[in-house]
Amino acid sequence: MSDGGGPDPVGTLRARLAAAEERIGRQRAVVDGIVASVRGENVDDEHDPEGATLAWERQQAAALLAEAERERDALRAALGRVEAGTYGVCEVCGRAIPAGRLEARPAATRCVEHAR
Ligand SMILES: [Zn+2]
Secondary structure (H helix, E strand, O other): OOOOOOOOHHHHHHHHHHHHHHHHHHHHHHHHHHHHHHHHHOOOOOOOHHHHHHHHHHHHHHHHHHHHHHHHHHHHHHHHHHHHOOOOEOOOOOOEOOHHHHHHOOOOOOOOOOOO
16 A cells, blocks of 8 residues: 555554454344343343343443444444545545544544534
């Protein structure tokens, strides 16, 4: 690939993507495990305190799973932008996103000014 002097983001993005995918797999197993145990014990969410705990745990696990999936999608999109040659460019103002910010958040699509 090009040797323009700046750090190559692809390695970082791929490593983070692999980590996110691993987290998704693990988190899916957790969610499935909780679902299975809820079914197995045939608990009543509303009246059984253990059922309520399991429901809460399932919700937390599902939230973590969704977060990992969002991260995976963002990283895939970032890799796509590398290929398209638009990686590291703010999607709002079109200026370069500072290297420090990309180091902290490799999938960032906006500069600090337009981050929200
Ligand atoms: Zn911007």
